[in-house]
Amino acid sequence: MFSRPFPLWAIVFTLLLLPGCNSINPLCGSARPVPVIGSLSDTTVTLTQVQQGFVLTVSGKEFVSASVVMINGTSMSTTVVSSVELQATVPAGFLPAPGSANVTVKTPSGNSGNLGCSSGGTSAALTMTIN
16 A cells, blocks of 8 residues: 555645745735835926926836835826836825925735735835925
8 A cells, every 4th residue: 555654635735824935836826926116217306397297107026917106105096017117197286395205116915815825015115305
């Protein structure tokens, strides 16, 4: 009689419970990566630009169709140009005075339930200065 050192169900169950095991867990196929910001098209903008509204280009990696540019925690209308570029429309008057603003990219989770998959998240912030 052939015996296995571990039952097959135990191996599958263990793989499903490993945290962040996207490359091992076959059920993590729809998991979304955490976005990473590399640069902003404008790290300094004038108050006049802000008062008129403008388009901010965010470059980085791991962007997906659900990724959204956030400025000071508020979602901007975002166009996903590619997996490495987003364009956000900053509405007129959104930033009312000179100062600085934190720009992040948020990608919502792509899986339902806890399948041992890490999915989505928010990038580290880059600072945009308003003069």
